[in-house]
Amino acid sequence: MSAWRLLLTRPAEECAALAQTLAEHGIASHGMPLLAIEALAETPEQRAVFAELPRYCAVIVVSKPAARLGLQLLDRHRAQPPADQPWFAVGAATAALLVEHGLPAYYPEGGDDSEALLALPRLQQAIAAVPAPRVLILRGEGGREFLAERLRGQGVTVDYLPLYRRRLPGYAPGELAARVRAERLNALVVSSGQGLEHLVELADAAWPELARLPLFVPSPRVAEQARRAGAQIVVDCRGASAAALLAALERFPAAL
Incomplete structure (x- = not known):
């Protein structure tokens, strides 16, 4: 013990x-x-983003709540991500949710943080494959600013889509x-x-x-x-x- x-x-x-x-x-x-995870009310912005998924060279999902809520929206709006669009997760558990949904998901095996994700060769390949790379990050309100800053430093346009907020339960x-x-x-x-x-x-x-x-x-x-x-x-x-x-x-x- x-x-x-x-x-x-x-x-x-x-x-x-x-x-x-x-x-x-x-x-x-x-x-x-x-x-405590509290889903945000659905917005026109959410619907527009999922209708325009093909413009992103990669989608990054930062947490299991972001994966669950994002997949629900995909199903609700019957959005069809391009077959060759790679999805990325910060950790293996989040990636598993995406794979179960039939999405091509990648995650860094050497660490569950933004630094390890940024070093992932498949992500760098996705960014380098297009002349004006654009990446979507599914997340909660706030968070993962370091990830976006580093991507923007590589010339990537980064769009956030907040799906939930975290609050402190009452104690x-x-x-x-x-x-x-x-x-x-x-x-x-x-x-x-x-x-x-x-x-x-x-x-x-x-x-x-x-x-x-x-x-x-x-x-x-x-x-x-x-x-x-x-x-x-x-x-x-x-x-x-x-x-x-x-x-x-x-x-x-x-x-x-």
Whole structure:
């Protein structure tokens, strides 16, 4: 049995799946979702984008919620992406949703972050194959600005299509710290920069205490954000998947 006792903060469905995987490896956890996914109302912009999919040399889907909602819109509007249009996902789980829908999906096997996606040869080939490349990014409100900035730096026109917003679920003041103490948790896990913001916001006056616990994050950018926020022990998992977290836990043994 591992000495780790982790606080998981992903959306509820993902928290449950991750907790089950961790339990299979003898790792205890407690779920406290700090991100609730709320689909945005359908807009004329959404309908127009899906009607004009052929103008994009690539479509990038940044998360499982973006994949689920985007595929629903594809079906609703009976949109037909070009057969040779590549779709890209930041992680394997998101890519699997696209493949199940019959789309040619690619993802970086070496990491679940924007940097790894940008280095993917297939994405660079798609950009280089047309004289005026245009890429569509399906995402939530905000996020993945680094990805768009890097693509624009390569001369790519980037269009965003927000499909959902993330909000902090309602918790009582002091509930986060109380759960950490009650469950004797010895580490925190966040899967995004916004998840980290919600963690700090909900911790409030208890943040200096919680900031002393090891904090597992998905990327170098979120790691830097965590250090700026005052986290004292930051572990970059180089990915948001369960496999990435398990590898990081193995590299960084829990203090007994």
